Amino acid sequence: MTDFTVDDEGFRFDGKPVRLLSGALHYFRVHEEQWGHRLAMLAAMGLNCVETYVPWNLHEPREGELRDVGALGRFLDAVERAGLWAIVRPGPYICAEWENGGLPVWVTGRFGRRVRTRDAEFRAVVERWFRELLPQVVERQVVRGGPVILVQAENEYGSFGSDAVYLEWLAGLLRECGVTVPLFTSDGPEDHMLTGGSVPGLLATANFGSGAREGFAVLRRHQPKGPLMCMELWCGWFDHWGAEPVLRDAEEAAGALREILECGASVNIYMAHGGSNFAGWAGANRGGPLQDGEFQPTVTSYDYDAPVDEYGRATEKFHLFRKVLQEYAEGPLPALPPEPRGLAGPVRAELTLRLRFPSPDRSPRATPALWAASLVLLVLVALRWSPLMALDRSVADALHRHAVTDPGLVRVNRVLTDWVWDPWTMRALIAVAVIALWWRGAHRLALWVAATSLLASGLQQGLKAAVDRERPQWPDPVDSAQFAAFPSGHAMTAVVSCGLLLWLLRLYGAGPGLWGAALAVAVVSAVGVAVTRVYLGVHWLTDVVGGALLGAAVVALSAAGYARYAAPREGSHRW
Structure with a gap:
């Protein structure tokens, strides 16, 4: 039986040491028809694994109204066909620059500050959601012949709180739901974050964009043994409306990747391919140290200055990353798939109103x-x-049949007849x-x-x-x-x-x-x-x-x- 484990020395696949070379690709930010191409691009870059979040609010926008939970399973099937492993990060909170961090508004509206805590009512709705979602993951674990090798408990929790009871309960829930692959947490490489977000017995990983040696040194203070992994190497960044685009020099990003690998660590490139924030799902931030400053909404594009751009094309960063990863590959890397075909030239689109009766309005405003x-x-x-008509008829009948001349009744009849x-x-x-x-x-x-x-x-x-x-x-x-x-x-x-x-x-x-x-x-x-x-x-x-x-x-x-x-x-x- 195929197995994936974590021990004091590192990751092992069927007992053999392996290094995870992963890249983030969110299935909900890429059209399903394009999954295969984007996964092939990751493999061609030299990756052997793909990581994805799961946005709860997308799949359950209203309590009990589940929408296409099977999309995660279909994506994991596509990962398997691409010959890659998969890391799943189900939250319940995911951040990801996604609307409300992936938490449904009916959850945050109901529980307020009780979310992401040991609160019994909050835990009850999380458990119900996980029991709906996790069969998509459990059935596709590596021990069952699928691609899933790691599952995350919560997400960067040390940046939010320190409720160890909640974290341990969540890890236990994942196990109760049938997750048998190793569990992990991920946090920033700072003592208070790793203290608040780690769970005894679970692999701790760190998220950063540079300074791998310093970051791993902090991680080792909290986890002396086990594999080192940067779960999010920020190779680019997201953009806000009205702000200048944030770009990261390709050479610098490739250098940060090389430093991680020279430390003997595994890596997950965030993002390998960003995609798009469809509809109104883009998240937002607040400026200031207390997050009470300027409102900063995220743009529709989630290109992230990633090595595979929003259109699915290889960038300079892609080729530099590929050159670095080639040095750690066991053989020649796969060839790049055909580049997506774009528009031949500029296109002018005029917005017009067609006077016809189409289907009911699907605009977000048609709430x-x-x-x-x-x-x-x-x-x-x-x-x-009808109730007013009945009154009108009664008054009129009285006036007509009984010759009632009361001015009040006549006035009521006139108002009902002339206006209602x-x-x-x-x-x-x-x-x-x-x-x-x-x-x-x-x-x-x-x-x-x-x-x-x-x-x-x-x-x-x-x-x-x-x-x-x-x-x-x-x-x-x-x-x-x-x-x-x-x-x-x-x-x-x-x-x-x-x-x-x-x-x-x-x-x-x-x-x-x-x-x-x-x-x-x-x-x-x-x-x-x-x-x-x-x-x-x-x-x-x-x-x-x-x-x-x-x-x-x-x-x-x-x-x-x-x-x-x-x-x-x-x-x-x-x-």
Whole structure:
């Protein structure tokens, strides 16, 4: 059985001494289709291992809502195909210049300063997350024929705290979840950091950008025996918006790498390939010694001035690193894979607005809160403000049948009729909602609200008009004549609304089940309106029943569309 161990002398693979020549490559910062190429670049540079973090917040943005945890497993499979080993750093905190250090906002918002401590509630959510995540790692450990040889407990914890109980619990949890490969910690090469972040019995490693001999001397004060390893050799740096790019001289970086190897140590180049901070996942810093100064957001690019640049191309630093690593290789290094093809020349892109009805807005501004607000609006429109309409009908009925002349009742009836029940009031409410959504940048959602609002109100009007041909609402000639003029306009609105309904079903990729459900709702709505109005003669109940059914139809279609949009597809790389 293949085995990877740590002893007083160093790392051993199947009992033979090995040196880890690793490079950081984060699967969540590189498109899945490009993993193979980037891993081949690392192998061609002379590396035998790759390291990656795991961002908890990317995979569980909301509590219990897991998104493509299998991406880590697919990446580790790609590592194995590339002939490399893997180091996994699952956190729960990862730093990595990633949003919130990889911790979900629902965790930091709930626990505040209790995160990364022995707090029982915090540990409970970490344990639940690890039990979901770690099977991806456990199944791919080297002892099972996979590439995983090392797993990290926490991350640079000595820069944050010194809760030894928490660290020892976390190491125990990793073991309970089936991790059998060696565990390690990583911290800055300073006494207080190594004191606060190390765990007895676990390999301690150091992170730095230069001064290997000095850094390893500090590490030896805390770990007299065992392999030396720089878990993060900072060969470049990240950039902040509005600041000058941070670049590191290639010769200097190669010299720092050589110094580590001359110490007989292993190394992990951070980053070997940086990639990109997709969407809004870039992290941020605070200036000042107390981190209460200027807010410094990280840019979208995570090129990091790495040897393999953001586009996957070899840089001068790559070739200098390759020259150094060649001296420590057991044989010739692999050839470089073909360079990614870029654009042939400058490209001009014009941003235009296409007036069409696309899928629901996927902009980050189209938040669940906006979705909820739009659905509430649609329900109100679909119900046609039925409770207020019922009051209006009651007041009007009293005025009409009993010749009530009380000024207060007359005034209430006029307000309800002229403002609440007036179609222009409905249209104004919809217009305000659409303008607000558009102003917030949710253009597609604004169009969607407008379209589905018309659908809800138009269908109901059309159905009511159809049955009201048989039973006019009011017995007097004037009201009957006025109402008799309504059906033609309502029928046209109903036709347009039915077209929008068909568009919604097609947009959401509806299968036979959803089509059938929509048809059933339409039939039940029509029957409900007919029964309550024509046969029972209960006018206000017609609006409540018909409006509720149509409102339910719109909400159901909206929820189905949103679920289809939000659910991650198996095998997809959504970030």
